[in-house]
Amino acid sequence: MSGGSGLRDAAAIAGVGYTEYSKNSGVSTLALALRAISAALDDAGLTIADVDGVACHKVGDSVQAAVVAQALGIRDLHFYLDQFGGGSASHSIVGAAAMAVATGVADCVVCWRAINARSEFRMGGTGRPPPDVLEFQYQVPYGLATPPQQFALMARAYMDRYGLVAEDFGRIAINQRANAVLNERAMMRTPLTMDDYLSSRWIVEPLRLFDCCLETDVGIAVVVTTPERARDLRQVPVTISGAVWGSGHTLISNHRGDLTMSPAVDTSRRLFALAGVGPDDIDVAELYDAFTPLVLLQIEDYGFCPKGEVAAFVADGNIALGERLPVNTHGGHLSEGYAHGLNHLAEAVSQLRGTAGPRQVEGAEVALSTGQPGYVAGNTSALVLRRAS
Amino acid sequence: MTGAATDAGAPARPVPYPDRDSAPWWAALARHELVLQRCDDCGAWRWPARVLCGRCGSLRWQWTPLSGRGTLASWIVNHHAFLPGFESPYAVVLVRLDEQDDLLLPGSFVGALEGLRTGMAVRAVFDDVRGADEPITLLAWERAPDGAAPNEGEDARGR
Numbered sequence: 001m002s003g004g005s006g007l008r009d010a011a012a013i014a015g016v017g018y019t020e021y022s023k024n025s026g027v028s029t030l031a032l033a034l035r036a037i038s039a040a041l042d043d044a045g046l047t048i049a050d051v052d053g054v055a056c057h058k059v060g061d062s063v064q065a066a067v068v069a070q071a072l073g074i075r076d077l078h079f080y081l082d083q084f085g086g087g088s089a090s091h092s093i094v095g096a097a098a099m100a101v102a103t104g105v106a107d108c109v110v111c112w113r114a115i116n117a118r119s120e121f122r123m124g125g126t127g128r129p130p131p132d133v134l135e136f137q138y139q140v141p142y143g144l145a146t147p148p149q150q151f152a153l154m155a156r157a158y159m160d161r162y163g164l165v166a167e168d169f170g171r172i173a174i175n176q177r178a179n180a181v182l183n184e185r186a187m188m189r190t191p192l193t194m195d196d197y198l199s200s201r202w203i204v205e206p207l208r209l210f211d212c213c214l215e216t217d218v219g220i221a222v223v224v225t226t227p228e229r230a231r232d233l234r235q236v237p238v239t240i241s242g243a244v245w246g247s248g249h250t251l252i253s254n255h256r257g258d259l260t261m262s263p264a265v266d267t268s269r270r271l272f273a274l275a276g277v278g279p280d281d282i283d284v285a286e287l288y289d290a291f292t293p294l295v296l297l298q299i300e301d302y303g304f305c306p307k308g309e310v311a312a313f314v315a316d317g318n319i320a321l322g323e324r325l326p327v328n329t330h331g332g333h334l335s336e337g338y339a340h341g342l343n344h345l346a347e348a349v350s351q352l353r354g355t356a357g358p359r360q361v362e363g364a365e366v367a368l369s370t371g372q373p374g375y376v377a378g379n380t381s382a383l384v385l386r387r388a389s
Numbered sequence: 390m391t392g393a394a395t396d397a398g399a400p401a402r403p404v405p406y407p408d409r410d411s412a413p414w415w416a417a418l419a420r421h422e423l424v425l426q427r428c429d430d431c432g433a434w435r436w437p438a439r440v441l442c443g444r445c446g447s448l449r450w451q452w453t454p455l456s457g458r459g460t461l462a463s464w465i466v467n468h469h470a471f472l473p474g475f476e477s478p479y480a481v482v483l484v485r486l487d488e489q490d491d492l493l494l495p496g497s498f499v500g501a502l503e504g505l506r507t508g509m510a511v512r513a514v515f516d517d518v519r520g521a522d523e524p525i526t527l528l529a530w531e532r533a534p535d536g537a538a539p540n541e542g543e544d545a546r547g548r
Contacts, residue, residue, distance in 0.1 A: 139495050142495055143475040143497075144471075144481045145403075149467060149481065156464060257490045259463060259493075
């Protein structure tokens with residue numbers, strides 16, 4: 001059990017469910033959660049009577065786990081988790097569910113994110129007060145309050161340190177749009193050119209419109225259960241080979257003075273050791289992409305290329321479908337829709353099942369899916385997944 | 390630009406909401422004093438305010454004056470009025486203090502936006518803005534003239 005290896009492939013994702021992506025769901029986050037959970041249970045071949053655990057993450061913008069548990073009719077709940085946090089915490093709830101299942105605390109945990117991120121609670125925008133974060137007092141008075149601004153600060157430091165240029169960011173947006181063209185679920189399906197990218201308006205320098213994710217309404221759920229049980233269900237099981245929790249920058253707090261190095265430099269080593277794989281074993285990578293520079297940074301910090309070499313790695317075509325490391329095969333938050341992280345996990349499961357249709361990565365057996373790599377919120381999380389043999 | 394909130398009729402800019410740890414920091418700024426907590430035992434500076442030194446674990450510290458000098462760790466130009474009271478374009482800078490490599494403070498910038506670059510030497514100036522109940526002072530930064538003496542607390546809007 002040393003190093004947490006008792007968790008390796010000890011839990012499986014047996015079901016995945018989505019609501020549709022929209023700019024206005026017209027329904028509550030409770031409704032989104034219940035519809036996504038219902039779809040995930042159908043996908044697995046399970047019913048609400050099988051569920052004994054609930055886990056979600058949110059930032060004061062979504063329904064509580066206990067309310068969902070009651071709505072599901074669960075009388076004897078074995079596990080619950082209301083994780084405060086956005087994209088950085090997205091994968092931690094599934095890692096926690098895996099621990100609950102692997103240790104026998106629960107047998108079947110549903111994990112979800114339900115957000116009306118366009119119609120009700122825009123991140124850092126209208127519709128609610130700032131998140132309950134002490135450090136906001138040091139930022140908001142300067143007109144610094146929203147994710148694009150916070151990540152622009154990281155982006156500028158990263159560009160200047162390694163000589164990155166706008167086209168390097170643009171290639172990420174273009175790659176993901178090309179993948180979204182092949183994804184019927186995606187919100188944005190018109191191909192994007194470098195001219196389109198470069199001519200898009202500034203949001204906050206150095207980020208343009210097409211560097212920024214969409215804001216969408218959606219619910220996404222996954223079902224985590226034992227590998228033994230998953231084998232008898234409807235889908236090819238995908239096991240959770242490794243789960244990692246990590247620390248982070250809060251942008252302005254000390255101990256992490258280098259903005260160009262994310263905590264994934266540390267967490268990736270731990271994650272790959274737990275999963276018993278290395279970067280070369282990853283067939284497909286779904287990397288958290290609220291903003292384009294995060295994808296570049298993670299390609300380096302998860303060890304797919306040396307620090308400072310990502311621009312050439314991407315320009316050489318390595319991240320496209322059919323190439324060495326297909327990245328964000330669904331289009332990601334930039335082009336599929338913004339589900340705060342769990343859509344990356346859902347896509348990874350689809351790729352490992354072999355059901356991704358025209359965007360399928362041939363023979364995909366091992367996938368990396370990541371949460372936001374540790375900026376702003378002060379934490380991060382990620383998973384390695386494997387197609388069960 | 391940092392004085393925009395004091396113009397008659399301008400929408401109110403958000404003001405800080407100090408907590409019980411940070412109140413001394415804001416009170417010092419209002420006196421035009423730039424201070425940070427420094428550990429009595431290991432000498433490490435820390436930020437934001439908290440009671441324990443994350444380097445050595447000590448609970449003893451002093452609010453200690455800073456030189457007010459640093460370099461730009463990063464900077465952004467906002468082309469969107471993200472909050473009331475700000476007119477775009479406006480800059481936000483993140484300053485790495487000369488005292489310690491891992492001290493990064495956000496603030497506004499006084500001067501031409503065209504001059505911004507990472508690594509640029511800057512010095513602190515005090516920006517008095519009108520609060521809801523009492524005067525509030527924010528931190529602004531300006532380009533440090535080559536070889537200039539540390540700033541002695543001039544007002545950002547006085548220039």
